[in-house]
Every structure is written in structure tokens, then in C-alpha cells.
Amino acid sequence: MFEGFFTVTKAPEFPDGFEWINTDEPLSSDRLKGNVVVLDFWTYCCxxxxxxxxxxxxxxxxxxxxxxxxxxVHSGKFFAEQDADNVRNAVLRYNISHPVVxxxxxxxxxxxxxNAWPTIVIIDPCGTVVYKQAGEGxxxxxSDVVDVLLEKHSRKGTLARELPTIHSSKKIPSALLSFPGKLAISDVGKIAISDSNHNRILISDLSGKIEHVIGSGHEGLVDGSFDLCKFFRPQGLAWNDKILFxxxxxxxxxxxxxxxxxxxxxxAGTGVQGPWISPGxxxxxxALSSPWDVACKDDIVYVAMAGNHQIWTYDIQTKMVLPFAGTGQENIIDGPARDAQLAQPSGVFVHGDKLYFADSEVSAIRQIDLCTKTVKTLVGHGLFEFGHRDGHMDDxxxxHPLGLCVFGETIFVADTYNSAIRTIDLKNNQVLTLVGKTEKNLLCLPDNPECSILPLYEPSDVKYYGDKLYITDTNNHLIRVFDLRTNSLNILNLK
Structure with missing residues (x-):
């Protein structure tokens, strides 16, 4: 029936001994018999x-x-995505309710x-694969395939007599922050925090005292007063004088x-995901597509448009939003901004006449010269070249870094899937791990490799202010502060 989509075959059995999430026991073909089964092959970076x-x-x-x-079916691309605990956190972060293996x-x-993420596979009630297609949307x-299968197997009497029952005893952790995403610190030391899974923005001073809570906490796109407005998993933040984007x-x-x-x-944006290619x-x-971070210079807001694999601009004066760098093709190719290829840019930072960005899917740190409008890769090689290696920038x-900032000749990087803060010394062309984890899962600081304080867990952002680094310790649901003078890592006690 669906041969136009896929040549029908018998569905392979799920292997024994694999870890399952959102179900208290593994699922099998026998248990699923009589049901239409929709498999989503995914990886949480994508x-x-x-x-x-x-x-x-x-x-x-x-x-x-x-x-x-x-x-x-979580088939991880990066090393970090093959760890079941990390996948479990991703399932919580994206509020996935169905079982995940x-x-x-x-x-x-x-x-x-x-052969591609995401791919949807549909299995009929008799255990036959009848549909397989890559891509989103x-x-x-x-829905058409599922409807036809339900109608057909209802007539044949091959549907299960009872609805499927899948029990899960998972518990959602409760904390002041929930998967905090990005940070921005104003010239006068006001810290803006995207409390992403609480759908709100917090403003605190340097001591952690919360001065503003912006957003009702409910998902939605609603403008208005601080207590009534709504966000939906906000990420990037950028101060522009007394305005926060x-x-x-x-x-x-x-x-x-x-x-x-x-x-x-x-x-900017209509609340609906935009197309892959758009003229703005x-x-x-x-319509925009997953803006992940923002940075301001003069009257321009630079946007890491992760969904389009591009950098866009929003002009505060003209109110126009336009593509600035990247063709929309996902790759790591330098050159003139509009001809370059990017791969899910997720962090942006302006320093002088350079825009630096974390190009997460190619595990790269790249820059755009705002005068010549050219893209240059500083560290990074390709879509499947990643790891944790210090040394010369070329090596x-x-x-999958998500955040960064620049101070002087140093780029500080939230190397997310390495659960580390790394530095790029632009003067000496060297990369160094500043805060990371040892093989013993202890925090490793310079000159103190056996320190046993809480390690970082997939940090999404890092910002410099007053000889300290402020870090969104995303999977620990915390803001951390690293003192560059004393090499000490502490928790910002929000109150």
C-alpha cells in the first residue's frame, strides 16, 4: 500500500538489554502487536x-x-549523546512523554x-515496516498513513482489542531554575538568565538577588506586562542599554x-516556524526558525538562527529582519558571508568589529569580520569531527559548543557536550581546558585536578564580568561562577 514510500519488510526486534526511558519496562514486538507503531529516529543535538x-x-x-x-529511538551522533543519563535529561528538557530507547x-x-536524522518509520499492527521517510514537517x-492502517486493520480484525498501556514512574526534578540556557550581563552588572524550561527570564544582581521575574511561567507567545507575558523555552539574551533582547x-x-x-x-517572528530558505x-x-542566541552592536541585533543554519540581523531602526551569513546549507565553508556555510549556530558574541559564533553541529568556533563581511573558522573541521583535545587551534x-564570550585576546567557550569551559588564546593560537571533568568524574581545575566539587553538566553559556566567568550549568539547573583569580568554582545563590 505504501510502496511509494518504502519497500515493505518485517520490522527488526528491539535488542535485549537496552535502556528505556518513559517506560518502566522494555517494549517488544509481541507487546506492540496489534498497534500501529511510529518510530522517531533522533539525536538530541539536532x-x-x-x-x-x-x-x-x-x-x-x-x-x-x-x-x-x-x-x-535515540541514535546519538556525539559521544555525549550515547550516554543514557544525558539522553534522560534531554527527554526531560524537551518534555517528551512517549517511550524512548x-x-x-x-x-x-x-x-x-x-541514514539521516530525523527519520520516521511506521510499523503496521502485524509488525511490517510500511513507511520510512527522513526530514521534518x-x-x-x-497522519494519513496511520489513518489508513487503523481503518484497514480494523476491518481485518488485526488491531489489538485493548488500548496500549505503558507505565512510567519518572519524576520531574523541582528547582528554582529548569535547564537554564543563556546569560547576558549589563555594563552595570545586571545578570539576565533565560530560565528556559520555566518559560521566563530572571534578572539578578551579582550577589544573586532576583530583581525581576519576567514571564508567567506558562508556554505561549503573549506580549504585555512582566507578570502576564509568555515565552516558550527562551534561550539567547542581549542587553542594548536598558533594553534586553x-x-x-x-x-x-x-x-x-x-x-x-x-x-x-x-x-520579529510570527510564532510559527519559518521555511528553510527565507529572504527575510x-x-x-x-517567520523565523529557532533563533538560539542574540548579540547587539549599535542598532543591529545579530541572531544565531539555528534552524536555518544562518546568522540573521534585526535592525532596531528599520524593524527589518534579514539573512546576514550562510546559504542555509549545513556545512563548514568559509568565505564571503552570504556564500559561507554554517551548521546550527547556537551562540553569538560581538567583540570590536568581529562577530564570534559557536557553530554547534560542526563543533566549531568561527568569526565574521563585520567590516569585510567574511567568515573564518578558528577551531573546527567538520560535521563528524569532534572530541576533547587541547593544543594548537589547528588541531x-x-x-557541540553552544555558548561563548570574548575578553581581550581570549575566547571563553561553553564546550557543552564535553561539560567543560575551554579557552582559545588568539595571540598564541592555543586551546586550553579551563574547567572540565576527569575520567573519575571529578571537577578538574588548573593546579587542582582532584578537586571533588560538583562538576559542570552540559553548560550552555559563559559570560565574563569582573575577572569572573558566569556559567549556565544547564543540566545541574544552576548558575556557576568561576573566579579567574583564585581558580575556584562556586554556585550563584539566587534568592
Whole structure:
């Protein structure tokens, strides 16, 4: 029936001994017999996989009273993504409710013949693979296949008599912060924190005293007063005098926080994910795609548009939002900004006439000369070249960095999947691990490699202020402070 999509084959069995999330016991073909099974092959770094999750959530609601089971198959790209604890945190962060199997060494990926993230596979109630397609944005296609299978197998009497029951006793941790994403520190020492999974922005002083809570805490795209406005997993932040710009990532929008009027206003984005390639246009009329970070210089807001693999600009005066660097093709190719290729840029920082950005999917740190509008790679090599290696910039390796800042001749990098803070010495062309983990899972600081204080866990951002580094310790749900004078790492006690 669906040979146009895929040549039908018997679905391979899930291997024994694999770790499952969101279910108290492993699932098997026998247990799933009589149900339509939708498999989502994903990896938690991938922006296209992130875009697929809302589609799956909508379909899960549609079929919650039918014989349909959704299962995520997490086939990790990066080393860090092959760790079950890290996958479990990603499942919590993205509020995934369906069962997820951790695909050890990509064995399930290989058995199904998968070659791209994300890929959707649909198995009929008799255990036959009838659909396989890579790419995001296939809600109607998936729904059509499921509807036909339900109708066909209802007539044949091959649907399960009872609805599938999958029990999960998972507990969601409670803390003041929930997966904090990005930071921005004003000239007068006001710290803006994107409390991403609480859908709000916090403003504190350097002691941790919270001065403003911006956002109701509920998901949504609502402008207005600080207590009534809504965000949806906001990430990047940038001060522009007394204004704070926000990359409201899962609303696909840029928001402006005005502290004089105590209001939030959407300045770019429509609330709907934009197309892969877009010419841009008027801010509030142009759909964006997963803006992940922002940085300001003069009247320009630079946007790391992760979903388009580009850097965009928002002009505060003209209110236009436009592509600035990157063709939209995912790769690591330098040259003139509009001809260069980027790969899911997720952190931006302006220093002088240079814009530095963390190009996460190629594990690279790159720069754009704002005068010549040319892109240059400082550290990084390709989509599948990553690791944790210090040394000369030509040889060093990162693993999916998400945040960075620059002070003087030093770039500080939140090397996220290495759970480390690294430095790039632009004067001597050297990369060094400043804060990281040892093989014993203890925190390693310069001259104190056996220090047993809490290590970082997938930090998403780092910012310099007053001889200290402020770090979003994302999976620990904390803000950390590293004192560069004493080499000590502490917790910012928000209160």
C-alpha cells in the first residue's frame, strides 16, 4: 500500500538489554502487536529533530484513544549523546512523554537501514515496516498513513482489542531554575538568565538577588506586562542599554524587554516556524526558525538562527529582519558571508568589529569580520569531527559548543557536550581546558585536578564580568561562577 514510500519488510526486534526511558519496562514486538507503531529516529543535538517533536506531540494527542504507539529511538551522533543519563535529561528538557530507547552503538539505526536524522518509520499492527521517510514537517503524511492502517486493520480484525498501556514512574526534578540556557550581563552588572524550561527570564544582581521575574511561567507567545507575558523555552539574551533582547527559541521569535515600561514586545517572528530558505522582511511579518542566541552592536541585533543554519540581523531602526551569513546549507565553508556555510549556530558574541559564533553541529568556533563581511573558522573541521583535545587551534577539538564570550585576546567557550569551559588564546593560537571533568568524574581545575566539587553538566553559556566567568550549568539547573583569580568554582545563590 505504501510502496511509494518504502519497500515493505518485517520490522527488526528491539535488542535485549537496552535502556528505556518513559517506560518502566522494555517494549517488544509481541507487546506492540496489534498497534500501529511510529518510530522517531533522533539525536538530541539536532535542530531538525527538535522541530519534529511538536509534530509528534500533536499526533500523540490525536491518537491517544487509538491503537497507536509512538517510540523515540535515540541514535546519538556525539559521544555525549550515547550516554543514557544525558539522553534522560534531554527527554526531560524537551518534555517528551512517549517511550524512548537509547540506541546503543546505533544498532537499531543500522537494523532499520536509517541514514539521516530525523527519520520516521511506521510499523503496521502485524509488525511490517510500511513507511520510512527522513526530514521534518511531515505531520499530514504520517497522519494519513496511520489513518489508513487503523481503518484497514480494523476491518481485518488485526488491531489489538485493548488500548496500549505503558507505565512510567519518572519524576520531574523541582528547582528554582529548569535547564537554564543563556546569560547576558549589563555594563552595570545586571545578570539576565533565560530560565528556559520555566518559560521566563530572571534578572539578578551579582550577589544573586532576583530583581525581576519576567514571564508567567506558562508556554505561549503573549506580549504585555512582566507578570502576564509568555515565552516558550527562551534561550539567547542581549542587553542594548536598558533594553534586553530575547531569542524566544520555540516561539521562533525575537522579543524585546523594556524595563522602563515593564513590558515585553515581539519585534520579529510570527510564532510559527519559518521555511528553510527565507529572504527575510518586516520583523513581525517574517517567520523565523529557532533563533538560539542574540548579540547587539549599535542598532543591529545579530541572531544565531539555528534552524536555518544562518546568522540573521534585526535592525532596531528599520524593524527589518534579514539573512546576514550562510546559504542555509549545513556545512563548514568559509568565505564571503552570504556564500559561507554554517551548521546550527547556537551562540553569538560581538567583540570590536568581529562577530564570534559557536557553530554547534560542526563543533566549531568561527568569526565574521563585520567590516569585510567574511567568515573564518578558528577551531573546527567538520560535521563528524569532534572530541576533547587541547593544543594548537589547528588541531584542537570541541564537542557541540553552544555558548561563548570574548575578553581581550581570549575566547571563553561553553564546550557543552564535553561539560567543560575551554579557552582559545588568539595571540598564541592555543586551546586550553579551563574547567572540565576527569575520567573519575571529578571537577578538574588548573593546579587542582582532584578537586571533588560538583562538576559542570552540559553548560550552555559563559559570560565574563569582573575577572569572573558566569556559567549556565544547564543540566545541574544552576548558575556557576568561576573566579579567574583564585581558580575556584562556586554556585550563584539566587534568592
Amino acid at each position: 535542530i531538525n529533530c527538535m522541530h519534529t517533536l511538536p509534530t509528534l506531540a500533536e499526533l500523540e494527542k490525536k491518537y491517544k484513544d487509538r491503537q497507536v504507539v509512538f517510540i523515540g 537509547v540506541d546503543r552503538k546505533m544498532q537499531i539505526w543500522q537494523s532499520f537501514g536509517i 511531515r505531520k499530514e503524511e504520517i 530575547v531569542a524566544d527559541t520555540e516561539n521562533h521569535a525575537i522579543r524585546k524587554i523594556d524595563f522602563e515600561t515593564r513590558t515585553v514586545l515581539t519585534v 522582511g518586516d520583523g513581525t511579518s517574517t 584542537a577539538l570541541f564537542q
